[in-house]
Amino acid sequence: MSDFGLQSLPSLFYLAGIFIACFSSLLIIGKRKKIVADYVLAAWFLIIGIHLILFILFFSGSYVTFPYFLGLEVIFPFIHGPMLYLYVLCVTGRNPGWKIGLLHGIPVLIICLLLSRLFMLSPWEKLAVYQSGNNGYQLLSKVIKYLMILSGIVYVVLSLFAVKKYTKGISDQYSNTEKMNLNWLYYLIAGIALIWIAVIIRNDILIFSMVVLFIIVAAYFGISRVGILDIPVVHETAVEEREDHEVVKYQRNSPGDEAVQTIYKRLKYKMVHEELYKDPELNLNNIAKLLDVHPNLLSQVINSMEHKNFYDYINRQRIEAFKRTVVLPENQKYTILSLAFECGFNSKTSFNRNFKKYMNCSPTEFVKNQSIHME
Structure with a gap:
């Protein structure tokens, strides 16, 4: 399903990335004061670690020995965008809840449905498909590639809007915002955006090298910070409920x-x-x-x-x-x-x-x- 062309693999670098991702996930889970954003980030790191494992298996040629996992490497890129967006929502105090989480899982489900024909093949049949240059799957491969890029762009934009909306909310509530530094969230989003740019230009070494660097930076902020604010965060759900109540009140007695x-x-x-x-x-x-x-x-x-x-x-x-x-x-x-x-x-x-x-x-x-x- 992939037409990447990687000739050599600096495996130690990527193995280090896998270790950092998994170890960071454990460290975050081990934090004493955890918020929902911590759980989301820990899960995301684990997903990134698994994605890197699939990357090593695929581009080192080891998929010939382990053809059972073929096709999964196509699904994982569609998970990272929703995880970024859900993390941004959580870390800014707007815990989306499991219903919203499932809603953003729909793109992943769609990709699984598109790949259902491939997944129904036996491991060795899938191996034959990959070795024959994706014979019969070229059109599907192109469609998924463009959907992957679209997913990345959409979730980067959604994440930026979420941070901007939160910034505006801060200005409406507080007189000093120096303790509410959102720059590191912008860095996080920019890091993901750069990875998607590398995906668009199809430079595989650059893509996964940037992923490893992204893990290191995200792990630092994710482990060292409990949240953006050093003061209590008002959750958006509570704010919306309060505002809905007030809107009704104002309509009755403006x-x-x-x-x-x-x-x-x-x-x-x-x-x-x-x-x-x-x-x-x-x-x-x-x-x-x-x-x-x-x-x-x-x-x-x-x-x-x-x-x-x-x-x-x-x-x-x-x-x-x-x-x-x-x-x-x-x-x-x-x-x-x-x-x-x-x-x-x-x-x-x-x-x-x-x-x-x-x-x-x-x-x-x-x-x-x-x-x-x-x-």
Whole structure:
């Protein structure tokens, strides 16, 4: 079923990949604090390990001795895309559940059905098919090849959308997102994308060399991280249930302009007189409890009155507070960063990025333009 042309096999490299995949799977299962994403990643590593074993059997010519496994190497590429997507969903707190998992198993089932005729052959008949250059299976082989590439592209795109959606959700809920670094998920998706590019250009050594490197990188992040966040993650299912309930509630009793204005005035009062923005861990739920309103309603008020999400709104308050603070003579003995922390920022990167976003200049340039001399 495959027309790959590999003449030599650096078997030790691939055997090391198999060992790393299987050993990493065991290490992840052995973690004390496991989340659903850990189980998904452990299963995925095991699948990758088995795939590499099939690769060695096939491209080393050992399939002649073990023809029982012929055809399985075609199925495994269709598993990796769904596993990536399910892992991304789980690690961002949106555990898909077994029904969604089965739904994404449909492409694998379709491939099994397409290959059913081959699987019904005896091992030696399958061997004859492979040795004769897939006689009678050329069209099917081409169809499966294009379906394989399509599967890879679709699941890479779905995974990217899932991360972007989660990033937007974070900005609607939290005022500081520095602890919520999603870059490693992007690296993971990029790694899979590069492997699929190698599949498209049909460079077999490159494909499986990149798979081994991917295992090493994914194992590092999968073992060293419990999840993306260092704070509790709100699962999407719970959020959706809450939002569905609120949608019905709003449809029955949608807040009018007067109610929105009242909540907005109370919010501004809290910001001015209690300086809530100075809390680096401030989130939407904290303020909603103080105002005794639902978080969804508060988010709606901020979006409609400020035309910003929660993250941008709070960080704009912090920047304005910094501008007021830094010009005071008694504060010129402090550093710019210490004043930024006093105003609620929790990292230099976050402060500089947000300041430049709103002021079109760096904090240092702003201070110089104000003729302020910091110690």
